[in-house]
Amino acid sequence: MATLSPDDLKILEYTDNLIKELPFYIRDFRIEKTKEQISFRTIHQYLYRYKIFFEWLIKEGIVDSADIKEITLEHLSKIRKKDIEYFIEHVSKEDISKEHETSRRVREMRSVSLMVSALKSLFHFLAVTSDDEQGKTYLSENIMAKVKIPVYKETSANRAAEIATQILDSNRLFDFVDYLGNDGPDGYLAKLKVPQQISLFKRDRERDIAIIAILLSTGMRVGELARITMSDINYSAQTVKITRKGNKKDTIYIIDSAFNRLLEYIAIRNTRYPQAEVCPFLFVTFRKPARAISIRTIQMFVEKYTESYFPNGVYPHKLRHSFSVAFIKNGGEMTMLRDLLGHTDIKTTSLYINMANSDKIHALNALESYLRTRP
Structure with missing residues (x-):
């Protein structure tokens, strides 16, 4: 393993603490992604977004749990496409910055896209590549396969002007x-x-x-x-x-x-x-x-x-x-x-x-x- 800098060690510490707040299958997800040599910084960003998603599920009453750790696979199996769409709408309305309107909208869409991408990765693992004690996947359906990653259309000239x-x-x-x-x-x-x-x-x-x-x-x-x-x-x-x-x-x-x-x-x-x-x-x-x-x-x-x-x-x-x-x-x-x-x-x-x-x-x-x- 490469020598880790203090910044790297801090990210790993944050990830270790974060994993303690999340359900067991997120730990399995982390192990799987580590085997795939996904950057631990990317994994940390995934976990950070999952916590936001789980908190929203509880707040909206979509799952009958008061604790993130207690959100079960059965809870996730009952989530429908419309629930994900409501969540995307929620994330897109967050006040990310007070910048110029175009710049702000681009940043918001990038944030939403990253969130959707992270959830796609999680549900793909749960429904496609995971493996329980009976040799079956954790979920029978990948609800995120029905959800497209939102893209904010912007000309290269406009993006270049911003930079x-x-x-x-x-x-x-x-x-x-x-x-x-x-x-x-x-x-x-x-x-x-x-x-x-x-x-x-x-x-x-x-x-x-x-x-x-x-x-x-x-x-x-x-x-x-x-x-x-x-x-x-x-x-x-x-x-x-x-x-x-x-x-x-x-x-x-x-x-x-x-x-x-x-x-x-x-x-x-x-x-x-x-x-x-x-x-x-x-x-x-x-x-x-x-x-x-x-x-x-x-x-x-x-x-x-x-x-x-x-x-x-x-x-x-x-x-x-x-x-x-x-x-x-x-x-x-x-x-x-x-x-x-x-x-x-x-x-x-x-x-x-x-x-x-x-x-x-x-x-x-x-x-x-x-x-x-x-x-």
Whole structure:
């Protein structure tokens, strides 16, 4: 089994606690999905949604139980398609955010789709792949086979426009890395006034700059970066092994400028961070002993640093979007970008084409100028 980060261990702990609140067949479902090598993070999300579903069944009086753990297979066998449809309607009406209406509706539909997908997985297990002591499935009918996953129809241009609001100026991406490493009057250090802030930045600068440089030059997710171990680095090939969504293994090449930043960090890692040599993870925190840096810690300092350079602070996923657009603008091919980002569907990657291709905007502006100057 791969080495688990503190974030991973926390998810497993949450899952273990959650399983205690759920019926026995959910435990069997978890075992089945683990055998199928489904990511434990995905399994946790499934269980979280099942708890919401079971709570709703009790609240609506669809099952005659006051305790989630006591919801039996017989209870589930009596659920009808209309009950599922009522539940979907309930989930779709939840106030997920106060964003722009289109963005809010898209997020709601994604949430509903994930819920329906999770329930389909559960009922497929119960009615198709489960196996009781008599060699029969837990349920004789898969009610979820009658339910379609709702899809919110949206043009790729509209989705691209939504993501475009999160893009950083590609011409300034690596200037930002240099800005963090600059000790002169134009660098980040010069903006710090509080002695403790200066001390902390000097202590963690090599680590933080290496993290940001890798995020900007590879487009990898923060969770993928946080789980990199020292043994995942291939110094001669200048690559690192990472674990993608769905527990998929991948190898990522790191460009010279970012790899040099990584080497600068590795050079001071074991001497600056207490007992870092016994921690298997590449990026560590200043504790005794050193521990793997958390996803939340990375998110916090990326936002802090970007606030001082760009108009608004950004979360690391915006660095991923920014990398993708910069890659396309500089002649990168879409299939290569798909592999770099770890996408399974080329349609997802194609969104960045819309953002990188500004020709249609220039053409429309030229048309407007022409129309305005006509007699």
